[in-house]
Amino acid sequence: MAWLSLIVAGVFETFGVAMLNQYSVSRSWKPLVFLFLGFFISLTLLNFSMNTIPMGTAYAIWTGIGVVGGTIIGMLFYGESKDWKRILFIFIILSASIGLKLVS
Incomplete structure (x- = not known):
């Protein structure tokens, strides 16, 4: 439940x-x-999830979702660059977040 609330918090x-x-x-x-x-x-929701998930992990994933989400929203709705390098780094942030989940 804590992981779900953390994902929804990022959204x-x-x-x-x-x-x-x-x-x-x-x-x-x-x-x-x-x-x-x-x-x-x-x-x-971040506060709720931190009752179970360590603070560093929860904060990193929360901000990662926010960064990726904000960048994607900017590219889709506000005409921001869709350069392949930006997409590569979004993938790296997502990979790091998944890695944190796997080791936590």
């Missing part, structure tokens, strides 16, 4: 980052509310 971190970008574009109250909601849920 909500990605959502929060996307809303942060949306807020910087529109300065509307809606993205701001979703930003706070996304990060609140993300940090709550």
